Every structure is written in C-alpha cells, then in structure tokens.
Amino acid sequence: MATTPPTPAPATLAAWLRTRSDEQLGALLVLRPDVARPAPSDVVGLATRLAVPVSVDRALDELDAGTLQVLDVVLLATTDGVSRADLAAALPGAPVEAAVELLTDRALLWGDDVLHAPEPVRRAVKHPAGLGRLRTPPPADVEGDLATADDDERAVLETLARENPVGRLPVDNRGTAPAGPARRLLQRGLLTRIDAANVELPRQYGLALRGDQPYGPVRTRPEPPTAQRDPAVLDRRAAGAALEAVGRVGELLTALEEDPAGLLRSGGMSIRDQKRLAKALGVDESVAAFVVEVAHAAGLLDLGGPHRDEWLPSRGYDTWREQPLPERWAQLAAAWLDSVRLIALVGQRDQAGKAVNVLSPDAVRHTVPAVRRVLLEALRGLPAGHGLATDDLLALLRWQSPRRADRFVLVPDLLAEAETLGLVVGGALSSGGRGLLAGGEEGAADAVRGLLPEPVDHVLAQPDLSLIAPGPLVAELARTLATVADVESSGGATVFRVSDGSVRRALDAGWSAAELHDFFARASRTPVPQALDYLVDDVARQHGRLRVGAIESYVRSDDHGLLSQVLSDKRSAPAELRRLAPGVLVSGLPADEVLAVLRTAGYAPAGESSGGAVLTRPPGRPRATARPGTRPPTGPRPLVAEEVEATVREIRAGDSALAARREDAARHVPGVTTASTLELLGRAVREQRQVWLGYVDAQGSGSRRAVQPLTLGGGFLTGYDEGKAEQRVFAVHRITSVDLVDDDARPE
C-alpha cells in the first residue's frame, strides 16, 4: 500500500512513516488524535510526537486483548523485528493479520514485512504477555531450579506464571512476615523483589512454566451466550422505563419549582433536599439522586435565585416540557451519555469518609462518558433483541480493552442507569439506545417515536374528586392541572386530586369559580361530578374575604379633613394617592417621592419610620439564569475530516521543506517545546516585549494572540492577553509558535 516503489525496507519509524500514503497518515491522525494537535510540522515531528508516553498509553488502551497479544509476541522476540509469518506461527488460530493492521495503522508497530516495535511501546508494556522482567544474571538451570519447588511453592509459581507476574508477599496482622512458600522462593532466586512488599516471577521461569504456550492461551474474542427476546417486547419495556424517567424528571422539576433546593457550601445539594425530593417522587434516595443528576446534565436544572445559591429549573426546562415525549426523552438520554459525572458515587463515602452529595463537584470522572459509550457499543454489536448477562458483558469489555479493565468496575452501575433510562433492557440495547448511538439525540428521538404514547387532551373526573389523565397530557392541560389539582400518582397515567387547597390555589392564581367549572367541564370526558362543582363553589365562597395588597407608601393623619383636602388637591395629584380607609391614604410611589410632591404642594408632611409597613411585590416564578441549551462540559471535540486533511498536508509540506530549510527554528516552534522557545519567551519576559503566541487550548482549538509575557516558570507562561484584555496563564507545551512582535509587525 505504500506509495513509494519497493525499495530497501525503511530503517526508522520516521522513514517508514514517510512511505505511508496520505490516507494512511490521515488514518493515523484520526486514530491518535492527540498527536494531531497541535499539528506536527513534519514527519520527524510526527514521529517524536508518537513517542510521547501518554500518547502511546492512550493508543494501547484502545486495543483488545487479541491485538495486544500479537504485540506481545513482537515485544518478547529476542530478535529486533519479527516477520509476519513468524507472528502467525506463534499464535496458531489467532487473526494475526488483522491485529497487525490495527497495530501498524496506529504506528504501534512499524515495518512492512518485518515488524518492529518502537522503543516507547516497549516501555509502555510493562509485562508483555503477563511475563515478568528478565532476571539478571539469567538463571543457569531454569528447569533444575523449578524442580526444587515443593507443591506449595509450585502453586505460587503457577499462579504468577498465569496472567500477572507480580505478587504481594503475605503479611500477618502483626505486620511481621511469616515464612511461607513465596519467601522461600525469594530466597532461592525463583522470585525477585520489586520493593518491600511485592515480588515478581522472572521471565525465564515464567516461560518455562508455560511450556509450549509461551504467550499464554490464544486470546480470541469471547463469544458469550446471549439471551434472546422479542425486540418488540423489549422495546415496549424500554419505552416503559423511558416514560417513567421523563415523568420523574418532570415531577422533580415541578417539586423544585415550588421549593428550590439550597446549594451547599461544598457544592451540590444537601442530603435533606435529596430525601425530600425522594419522598416527593415516591422513590428511594438513590433513584432521586439519579433523576436530579440527569435533569442537571440535560440542562433542565441549574443554579439560580437572587444569590445563585438555589437549585432551580432552568429556562431550558420551559422549552423541554413543551416538547413531544420522544424529544424530551432523547434530551435526557443524550445528556446522560455525555455526562462526565459518575452518578453512582453519590451517597458513597470518599477516602476522607465524607459522603458525596448529589450534584457535588466530587462526582466528576472524565472517563465515564467513554465507559458508557464503550458498554453501549458492545451491546450494539449484538443482533436486535439479544442481550448479555452483566458478567459476560464485563468479560467481553475486559477482552476489548484489557488495559482499561479497572474502569469497568463502573459497568454494573452504568448499566443499571441505562436500564433506568430505557436504553438497555435486561442486558439488551433497545431501539432507543441504538438510535442514540447512531444518530445522537435526534436519532434517539426518532427511534422511540411510535413507542411512546401520544399525549391525551382530556381527563376522567370521578366522584371521589380525582381526575385521571389516562396517558401523558398535552403540555397546556398539564400546566393547568398542575395549578388546579395535586398529583397523587404518576406513571403511564397521572392521578390528580382536587382538594380545597388546590382550588384555593387556582383562585389565588386568578381563576374564577366560573372559569374552573368551565375548565373541568371542558377537560373531563366524563360528566363533572356534582361533588366537584360543590367543592369549587364552597371554596370560592370563602375566597377573598381578606384582601392583601402591596403599596409603597402611605399618608396618614388624625385630621380626616386634611386628608380629604390632600386627596382633592390638584397639586398633589402626582403623588397618586387613594383612600384606603378613613385616616389613611396610600400610594404606589415611594415615600420620598410622595413627600416631595406634598412639600411642593405646600403641605408640611413628615416621614414616618418604616416599622410595620411591608413592601412586597408578588413573586415571579424563579428561574436559573443558566444559558439555554448549554450543558456541563463533556470531552474534547473529535477531529473533523477537513482538519485531518489539512494536518496531513501540513506534515507533508513541512517534511519536504525540512531538508531544504533549517534556519530560524525558533520563529516557528513545532509543538514539542524546545529550548529555543523557552529562550525566546525568556527574552520577551526580560525585555518586556510583546509576542505573538500560537496556542492550542485544552479543547484542541488553536488560536493566535498577542501577549505581553510577565513571568515564565514551572512550565507556564503568565502574560497579558491583548485580545482578551485579561491576564492569562499559558501552558508552555501548548504553545505552537512564538514571534516577537517587534521583529514582525504583523503575524504571518
């Protein structure tokens, strides 16, 4: 596939990279996006970048156990480089060719016929094939040494020869080290010490113990048995869960609208609020925590209130609840998928023994979205309707990315969350889940359309004063009912109850008795029970006997004649006074204005202290001020095709120019920070000269900005950003280029 004609095999990784086609280089950038940002200037730069340990680890982490085993064979080879044929022979029956493709595409192996492992890859794999390091000096008689082991010792050796060559020495509870097989082995040199507590089985012995399978059993993809169910049934159950999830989020936000939860000093929501919400929702606290977290991730719940210290429904909620069910659900599901919060941590105790609160910043784990996606993708690989038991799924995931196996402890929790949302049912991915993975939020909504019930526009009124909405309600009716009745039970249907309290609330909200009668008659498909009409009339009769209003100021006097005079005086008209009771005039204007008007009119009013005067305004519905549609940060954005093309072009161009042009390296510092970059920056700080900085931020977006450097140290540059007009800190390793402004009046 190389574009160059067959020539002597390339001798270095950079030389081999040069032989790769543009497509292959592009593919490499896509597979290892961290090396593409910032763009390397040429192939040597690319090769250097590929050698960065973090990058190598990241690339290895994505490989499955079978592929890693092929890599292990190369790493364990005594020669430098292994031919494809030898590889295939070493692992009979394994799909070696495919694995080699995967490895070379990622430049974890290089070479065309003979495959080489770059040195950083060797360093990154600590125990190739689960074997320990070579013992130096090498044992003289491996078989002879092993033959000395008694049964106990043999058992220890075989355990260490299996998967993990490192073991921990047993320590009893007094802290002393009892003599045991491991210690005896250590004394005889069959084990080597790593540190005070850990020992390792040297590679020589490990290989001998493994016999004719030096690389362990061939690691083929596990094919666990799947449970098959009718996809239609499965989807109905998923839809049930989806419906419930949407309903609960709605209920939660209604509850918070009535009574917001407070923000803890440490961030998050208090346990008391969590308990209260759990009670309001009729679920246990962990479910309540999940609902709160999902609502927050979907941007429906945020901080608001006058002091930004209350958890409130956001404006996004107002938009959300107007949408059809499938869209509402999809928004929740998509937000959950991308959320960096590990909800299962809520309620657990951290290392300091402190419980993690709902919405607490302590629950952020940046790996979580990846694990969620990996697990759903694994299920997506099964045919529709097929599901995996959790243990089998775990085994499959461990095979898929063995180097990340420790992350998969999250899987059972995340799987349970996915079930709660209706993405997964009994270990099988639902249509909604498939839609979400394939088409994001829109795809998810489309996939469940038709599965979720159509909204109904009526209720059934019953003589016991309950109103039953036999399905999800159209938004307008739901809003009205929330005012005139209380929710008693929710789920597929909603049971509302009309009580004197709820009728009074409706009257307070400006409804008249006639409007309520009319509303019930219109909304109910069954005849409105007599008792309901009586209830409305009974409450309406009592309503409004006491009146409460708000005024800004009052004028009072014992001289009623004087007050009448003020009231009829044209000059005092701007004070907007009216008589509330004999001896008291009130105004909607503030006291100082009224005072001024009266003084101008020739009266001699005196201000009165505010003791007892209440200044109130009817409260509006509180809302968080969060940006509509914004969500908490999710991972870095992926590379788009144009970016990849441009980067490859750049590398090629830089490469061809490399040989020709070698001057002025400092003016365009390639991504890897060099001494000259630092020198240039250091000079700029000393001489207080402005520089043009090429900079890539944490999200991978590049920018070019004029900066007045202030200090340089510890890998960071502090400077005044002219464009942003603020002081900022720049990580030196993200600086892609430095130009002194004076050298060059304008950027290139």
Add this chain to the structure above:
Amino acid sequence: MSDGPLIVQSDKTLLLEVDHPQSKECRAAIAPFAELERSPEHVHTYRVTPLALWNARAAGHDAEQVVDALVRYSRYPVPHALLVDVADTMDRFGRLTLANNPVHGLVLTTTDRAVLTEVSRSKKVAPMLGARIDDDTIAVHPSERGRLKQALLKVGWPAEDLAGYVDGQAHPIELDQADWHLRDYQQEAVDGFWAGGSGVVVLPCGAGKTLVGAAAMAEAKATTLILVTNTVAGRQWKRELIARTSLTEDEIGEYSGERKEIRPVTIATYQVITTRRKGEYRHLDLFDAQDWGLIVYDEVHLLPAPIFRLTADLQSRRRLGLTATLVREDGREDDVFSLIGPKRYDAPWRDIEAQGYIAPAECIEVRVSLDDEERMTYAVAEPEERYRIAATAHSKLPVIRRVLDRHPEEQKLVIGAYLDQLEELGAALDAPVIQGSTTNREREKLFDAFRAGEIKTLVVSKVANFSIDLPEAAVAVQVSGTFGSRQEEAQRLGRVLRPKADGRQAHFYTVVSRDTLDSEYAAHRQRFLAEQGYAYTIVDAADLAGRGEVNGPDWVDEPSD
C-alpha cells in the same frame, strides 16, 4: 400501541378503566395479586403490594402469570424494572417452608440455602430457630411457629406453612339447607379456605360471612371457637348457626362478660378475652379448654393486638378470618397474613351487589345552614369543641324530620355519636334510643320490635356500629360521627346494605352543617363512599323535596340539587 384497559403507575398502583370492553377479564386477571383500593365510577385503583403478591403466590399463582397479566392488559409500556421487582418479590415466598418432619417434628426447610443462612443470621429470627439438622433444614419448636412466621415476613422472606393442623375433637356439624342454599360465592370462599388450610375470606358487609363460617364448620366437623367483636354479634352468630346448621342451642356456648359457657361450639367476644386483671389475661384458658378443630375470627380487621399475640400460639389449629376489608387502620395487615393466613377469597362489593345480594345504596349529603346564633357559637368555640357544636346544631332537627318523612314506610335508623343529641332526637322524633348504657335485654327487645316492623325508627349511638343485624333498615340518617373514620363509614353503610326482602333501594343520608368542621369530615366520608363506588349526591336542605313533591322519592330515585 395496544389499547388495554389497564394503566400501570410507577408507585405500583394499577388504574383500571371500567368502561373498557376488556375491563372484566382484566379485573379477573389482576384480582389475585392486586388489592382493590378505590372503585369510583370510571377508573378503579388497585395496589400491588408485597403482601398481595404473596397472597397470590400462596393461592398458586406464579410470577409469570402476574407479569403476563400486567403486560397483556396494560395500555402503555410497563417499565421493565417494575416487572423485575414484581417477579423478585413473588419469588421470595416459598423459598422457606415450615413443614412436619417425621423425625424432627416442625422444621424450617428451604430450596435456597443462601436464604436460610441469611434468615438464620438475622437477629430477629435467630432466637426462634432450633438446631440445624442439615444444610437445608433447621428445627423449630412448635411454640415458635407463629412468631417465626411473623419475624420471617418482617425480614421479607415469608414462609409457606405446610406443617398441617391438628384435627381437633370431632363434633358432627351439618348445614341444614332445607329452605336455603349456600350462594356460589360463599361456596367458593369455603372451598378456597379449606384448600388453603388457614386464611382470610374477604366479603362485604351483608354478603353472608356468617354462613361462610357455618359452612367451614360443617367442613371441619370439629369443635369450634368463634371470636366476635361483641355480645350482640355473638348472639347473632348463635341464632344463625341454630337456624342454618344441625347444631342445637345446647351445643353452642356463649363466653362473654355475662356468661362463661364452654360448649363444643363456643362464641367468645374479643373484649372478654382481652380483659386483664392485675396485668394478666384472665381467660386464656379458653383456648385450651377444648381441643378446638377450628377457630373463626369475625371482623379480622378489628382484631385487637393482644389476640394476635395469643393467635401466634395457635398455629397448629385451623384458622378462618372473616372480614369486609383487609385494610386495618393500624396497618397490621402483615400480622393478619402471617398469623391467620393469606387471603383465600375476595369478592368486590360491587360485583356481589350486581348479583343482587346486597341492596344498592344511594348516599345523600344534606347540607344545613346554621342560624346566626349557632354560627356565632361555632366561631367562638374552642377548637376541640367545634365539631361537637357543628354536629349537634339544632338546625339539623327539622331537616332530619323532613328526611324521615320522605320514607314513611321504611325502617329507619338515625345514627349519632353524641348522647345529648340522641336523647333530644329520640324525644323529638318519638323514637326509642339505643346507646351504650342500654342493657342487652333492652337492646334485643327493641331490635326484635324493629325487625318485626313494630318500631319504624330507631335512634342509635355508635354501639350499633358493629355486627348487629338489622335486616330491614332501608334508610340510615347519620347526624354526627367520630371524625370521619373510614372504618365507621363502612360499618354504618353496612347497616343499610343488608339484602332487602323486595330488592328496594337503600338510602344513606348524612346531615351536615355547612361551612364547618362537620362538612369537612363529611368530605372525608364522601371520598370514602365515592371510592367504594357509591353514587353520592349533595343536597341543600332547602331543596330537599318531600314525598310526593317534585323530585321527591316517589317520582325519581335521586333528588336533584
């Protein structure tokens, strides 16, 4: 999207749309595992509780049937989690079994060792367990049988009791069905009970629970102890048993405050059994006085706590509980389940009513406006006095009279809670008053006269709430009550629900004072009645039409407002 009659709610209530064509079959499918909670006109509410699921399991239903019924009739997708939860809960019943081992006697055995280990480590359960016989079996002392079942239910692993019963001392009892026959549902109830061994039969007031008891005795053919709420109810039982079975007067004993007879069939009151002197129960010997083959608990929902404790010791005897409702105001439904037994039969009121065995009842709330003086008195009254003042307002009297005048031919009961008011009403209406201090002899005399139709109107206090049979009372007028208790409502309604000879409609009036606590309590009762599915009408006293007037009872059934 299917279009079933059932909607499953996330709090495990089930809403059944009654007018749906499939509602009947759906009701039959869910009845075994869901308790009917409310049955108003259009949508009935059932609740799936662990106890209900275990009742179903005890009756031989399995989780698959339950899940299938939910999925089949549900209009909307049922959340998977709920189905899993239902299956898990049902699965918990029967993992543990109490059985008789030929060698070791009573033992607790399991099909799941982990469960046996779990419960044997539980602090609540462990003290009641004996020696471990093998991995799956633990010996249990027979005296702990009841308490063990209670404790196991509390830890969520209810045991199935298959340890059987002693036969008790045989005594011939036959049903004497010469001029009557056991109704189908009564026969089903007896069969269900007998097949299950012990348990509770749920039948509405007036549906003939006494006969179910009698038939169960005829099945057992053994000495029987019958526990009833009070003496009058006891005599009622005695009368029924003499009339409907081969038992004679001499074979039936009364064990009450007045008499202490122990005969092959003995009827005892709750009160006498729970009487204590110097902190000790005086009449516990009764339970050992005979080798009882059957114990019948009338009105299980009222069973006092001490009797539960005694019942825990009677687990080797067959127990039959009779009740109109499993709902206990004290929430001890689980003790009924573990100590008396699971529900063996249940028929909803409305169905039995539709079969014509209970008179259909019409409930009417009559609202009376207080006069200004009464309003003033009410307004300034102490909070604890307010209800009494509202309920006993004199303005009610002319209205009560007017209500009674609407039904000159019927047998009428006026029910109240305040003695002053009752005396006053008795005098004003010229009707005899029965209250707490009325002697049993006097009560019997008045009831007989009422039954015979010699007295048309009786004024009764709450002593009449329980278990006196007044078959011909077709009109009840409630003038005051005890704070709107559900229990009281069911009992009072029961007074007029007894089958009427000619299938006439029964009338249940409540006279309340408008805009007072009285009408607030009335709202509670109204809700209860509406939930039971009764038509409930509110009428202003001023609009109450008299007999023969427009809208009066002779013209249409329901007065309009």
